[in-house]
Amino acid sequence: MTTPTATASNTSPGRGLLRSVLLAQESGLVIVIATLMLCLTLFGGTKPQVERMTLASDAAVTLEGGETGTIAVTGVSGTTTYAASDGYEYRGSGTGGTLIRRSEVNKFLNVENLVLQLVYASFIAVMAVGMTAVIVMGGIDLSVGSIYAVAALFGAMALNALQAGAQGVEPGGAVTSVGGASLLPALAVCLATCCITGAACGLLNGVMIVGLRVHPFIITLGTMAALRGLVAIPTQAQSVGSFPEALTKGFFKLDVAGTNPVPPLIMLATAVIGALVMARTVLGRRVYAIGGNEVAAGYAGIPVGRVKIVVYTLMGALAGLSAAIYLGYLGAAETAAGSGYELKVIAATVIGGASLSGGRGTAAGAVLGAILVQLIENGIIILNINQNYNQIVIGGAIIVAVVLDQLKGRLLPLKA
Secondary structure, X not given: OOOOOOOOOOOXXXXXXXXXXXXXXXXXXXXXXXXHHHHHHHHOOEEEEEEEEEOOOOOEEEEEOHHHOEEEEEEOOEEEEEEHHHOEEEEOOOEOOEEEEEEEEEOOOOHHHHHHHHHHHHHHHHHHHHXXXXXXXXXXXXXXXXXXXXXXXXXXXXXXXXXXXXXXXXXXXXXXXXXXXXXXXXXXXXXHHHHHHHHHHHHHHHHHHHHHOOOXXXXXXXXXXXXXXXXXHHHOOOOEOOOOOOOHHHHHOOOEOOEOOHHHHHHHHHHHHHHHHXXXXXXXXXXXXXXXXXXXXXXXXXXXXXXXXXXXXXXXXXXXXXXXXXXXXXXXXXXXXXXXXXXXXXXXXXXOOOOOOOOOOOHHHHHHHHHHHHHHHHHHHHOOOOOOHHHHHHHHHHHXXXXXXXXXXXXXXXXX
């Protein structure tokens, strides 16, 4: 009688880890994003760029050699020369003035455009992190764009009132003091008003879904329309602005080396916190359990209704946070804010790997999905394609992502 012997696996732990990384949804997204960026860089063409540098009023400027010569600027720290052949041009009378440089840059691959795309992606990505939890749980939220607009409107009204009070605006409209609110009060008012408003709308969604036992699609479709109508009532469809500059230029639109890094940093922080909550907390494990099998989760003692209300409330709060970024960056709120964002947020979430049948999805995938959606929009502009194709491409991407998800679900049991 022979004794069966165990055979060693041919797959080392290192190769197994590498295979898992390569097969992960996020890895595929990174490859797609990198490929799209390469194509836009190669085929997007170039555009003219003008840079202006204001010279000190006591700087002496000497032109040598005419248009093909050099521009010598002499100041406190010595003399610096700029070659006219490199695109530099002087505007002034020999003392002070402005130095202008004209150059050609790649339409896509330049720092200004790349950071700008991250800024716009952050509006979607922050909400997509919350939408990931909703979809993983087996739900859906069509009202995120309207919640975003309502939160932005109430936040704008609060900031406008804060600024008016700090400037001492009298009933007749006269300003009794210059300046405005400082950063900390303005930031606190902005975040608190937007996030609390968004959380209240999300709480309303959750309570109605659980209490009325109606499918989330129907409830959020109704609140999407109702909240969108609410936005136009307080301001008669007029935009609201006049915010403290300490909040706009001093924080959300803070200039660092010609870029505005604060919104992308908030997006990154939201993704990290979202990933930790989904993977390391009781709430996250309950969300995955409900998405996997809601009935079994209930029998296991998980308070399904309470978890749903919490998740929809958090979804609303993140929509409010995104609205706060929007207010701080653009400096005003309009009634059309967030129109169509529900499609973009859901697209980013589904493209990022969240399964519409529930039980699967990550915060990192949601952020990558939002970046991909924004790159598609940017690519359509750069390649001078009709803007009407934007919705077609995003809708097609959702269909492809869902089909691939279903195929993956059918193939995985066969592999097992």
